[in-house]
Amino acid sequence: MEQSTKLRQERKHTPKAKNTGLYSRAFRQAFVKLHPRNMLKNPVMFLVWIGTIITALVTIAPNLFGPATGENPRVFNGLITLILFFTVVFANFAEAIAEGRGKAQADALRATKSDVKAHKLLPDGSIQEVNSTALRRGDQIKVIAGDIIPADGEVIVGVASVDESAITGESAPVLKEPGSDIASSVTGGTRITSDELVIRVMADPGKGFIDRMISLVEGASRSKTPNEIALTVLLAVLTQVFLVVIATLPTVSVYVESPVSIAVLIALLVALIPTTIGGLLSAIGIAGMDRVAQFNVIATSGRSVEICGDINTLVLDKTGTITLGNRMAEEFITVNGHSLHQVAQIALASSVFDQTPEGKSIVKLAEKLGARIDFDSKQAEGIEFSAKTRMSGIDLPNGVQIRKGAVDAIKGFVRSRNGKLTPELDAAYERVSKLGGTPLAVCQNDDIYGVIYLKDIIKPGIKERFDQMRRMGIKTIMLTGDNRLTASVIAQEAGVDDFIAEATPEDKIEVIRTEQAQGKLVAMTGDGTNDAPALAQANVGVAMNSGTQAAKEAANMVDLDSDPTKLIDIVTIGKQLLITRGALTTFSIANDVAKYFAIIPAIFADIGIGSLNIMGLASPESAVLSALIYNALIIPALIPLALTGIKFRPLTADQLLQRNIFIYGLGGVIAPFIAVKMIDILITAVGLA
The missing domain is CATH 2.70.150.10 (Calcium-transporting ATPase, cytoplasmic transduction domain A)
Structure with missing residues (x-):
């Protein structure tokens, strides 16, 4: 117990208490990642790494690939080499920090494992x-x-x-x-x-839940998600386009009699390709899984986290998700002339073998009203609840059958024994349903004694959360075993878009398949063995840690706190991941505008296009170095944003696009102009160029 508490506290405080150690390990790991095998995984940064090697060679031999530039080409080329080198290191550093946070969690989990x-x-x-x-x-x-x-x-x-x-x-x-x-x-x-x-x-050994948790949070089994792969391909294509453009510049420079050195061409290429998002892309994906882990949810892959951002439909159980969970017996309602004591006595007998919270609350209320067991429970046979019969109860040694369950199910049970139904039952049913409660009828053989009012309480704030989902274009569907009248009251009070009443396990799968047939992505929660097929069918299935092993294996996420409402938080994290990636991509591409106006005039300054030097940079060398320094420093500057994510706001896709273009597009154009000019002033002041 003490060890568990200590590990919990250590894991809780790790992000603050061990930041220094995390950063130092990440910085060392950034140099380890310079191995070509690692660099090949990121085409953009691999090209920067190749450029670093080439500029290092021309630092040693300035005329190796053509004419040198400037009065001190070795110093100038050496500075370019150093800046490019740290650009690569900073990109690796961002990924190493994201991985380090996951490994810190893995270490805490690994400490709980031991051969016993x-x-x-x-x-x-x-x-x-x-x-x-x-x-x-x-x-x-x-x-x-x-x-x-x-x-x-x-x-x-x-x-x-x-x-x-x-x-x-x-x-x-x-x-x-x-x-x-x-x-x-x-x-x-x-x-x-x-x-x-x-x-x-x-x-089997090595395949347990904690083993999978360690592997996942550590990132050992992480693979790129479809959106991440698509963005990587886009960045690679953009890089190739700029590479072709840069390759044509030497011919142009010869034609206009303004030779350009290989180091300057590489500097221009690195400044124009999307190095910012290229350096942060992997960190954003890893951080997305880390944010899910901070919510005490273990995702089997980054793909499942990413899909959450594209979810169109949420399928939610009523009990425990929309309502507070355990329904409690609030009142016994008599019918057919029976007394309250008789109803309590029959309700108690029907719940003797019912170990659910609802069953225990019925026993408690019945005993409070003076009911007592008047038979030998050891001689009786308990009848378990099933989704098919929607009833439970007890068969007594003397042949008496006592049942409780859904009102229509009890009606069918009584009819099969030639019992009579009265309007009183329907009146009690409607009364409880209109209150948003769950009515359960109780009977003995062919005689209905009354109705049990099970009270449901809507979770505070759940309606506002569903309103947020609606504004994002996400449809919410409530599943419940309750009758249609009760379900409609709860659905209206909670603010869900649709509901399925008297739902069976088969209905869950059917709802998911129907939504998917319309091209929608569906998420749902579950904890039981009968939820496993639906969890497997859903695009995102979240199993409760308290649930069965079958449910955990079928799902692609496991909530350690067993809180079904986490599904809404997970969708939010998925949206945040996509928003962060899109915003930083916009910012990275917008940066190219300012860097273009810094370097192009510097390259062709000798042919009289100095009027393009709208930033008023001091010299061609200063322009190149300023743009490269900004290009390198912006990566570590954006690491905190990549790891924590952009603040989520419940907006539609069009609203998000407009917001990103305004803040990160316009900001991505303006920020480099200011930063490059300030760096130019500093470089000139210290005499580097």
Whole structure:
């Protein structure tokens, strides 16, 4: 427990307490990344790296590739080489910082892993002590209070509290028990704090949840996303275009009798190609996954984070997402002339074997009204709830059948036994539904006794969040097992665009497929085994950490806090990732305008086009150096923006485009003019050119 708390605190404070160490490691890593194999992954920066090598050669031999420029070509070429070198280093530094933040989280997670002894149950019932690395999927193990759970699995016997703070950051132990979609899954590396459990292992060594978390946050399995690949191709094409243009300049310079040195041509090429976004592109992608991790969500790939930014439809369960979660029994409503005590007695009997929060609240309310169990529960048979029957209850030894469930399901149960239905039931049903509650009917054999009012409470602020989604063009669909009247009340109060009432697991998949058939990208949350097919079908599936192993494996994101509303936050992060990438790309390309007006007049100053020197730069050498220095320094200057992302605003695509063009397009044109001029003044003052 103490170790988990310490790790949680360390992970929480790592970004502030260890920034100095992170930056120093990232700077060292930036030089390691200069290896050609690494540089080839980024075509833009690889070209800058090649240019650095060439200018280094002409620093040693100024006339190696043609005539030199300036009075001191070695000094001038050497300065260009140094600036280009640090341009590459700064780009690597941005990527190394983003990776370093993920590795810091991976180190904290790795500290929770250790080879522990496991008590493996053999077929003959005996217990064999083995190392956790010897466990395989399907093995059964026994853990007792104080033990570290050696592998991912599902509880099959026992009820116990488990400390999951090492991975979730929450210190409160979580109750684990078999047969529950939200409380049967356990994670290797967590600690059992009370009682004992028998667990079925669900993951082979090295394939557990924490192993996958370490691999993902560390970036070992990161691959470029489709949008990132597309942007990389665009940058490569732009680079090739500028390369062709620069290649024609020597011919032009000979024709106009104004020779240009190879170092100046390389300087012009580097200044014009989109080095800013080229140097920050990888860091933006890694930082996007890091921001998701800071929300205690583990994404299986950068692709899933990126897709969140393009989501058109959110499919959300009502309970726990739109409402506060556990519905509580608020009131018993009598029908057919039965007394309140009789309804409470039947409701209590129907919920004896119901271990859900709703079932427990029914028992509590019934006992508060004086109801008591008047039969031997050991001789009775519990009937579990199923999505097909939409009922649960109990069969007593004397043949009496007691059921509770959806009103229409109970009606069908009573009709099948030739029971009579009265208008009172429909009146109670409508009363509860209009209040936004969930009505459950209770019956004994062919006689309906009354209706249970389960109260739902809309989460504060959820309507405003759905309004934000709507402004971004995202459709929200609520799924609920409630009747249509109740669902419509909740949907209207919450502000969702559409709802599916009396939804079954099959309905979830059908809704997703229908939306996808219209060309839309769909995201949804789930935690149960019956959610797994829908999670796999959705473009973005977010599984709850408290859910089953099947749900976690089907999803492409896992929420460690098991908070279904995180889906809205994840969509926001995805949007922020795309906005940041687009804004910095706009800024990078807009920068070229100012650098063009700085270097082109400098190159052809000898042929009388000095009138183009609208910035009034001191000399051709100063113009080239000023533009290159700005080009290098703007990369580290934008690292904080690339890592934290541009502040998200719920705007439409057209509004975002207009905002980006105005702020980052216009700003990208103006900022270099000011910065290059200031650098020129400084260079002239110190006598570098």
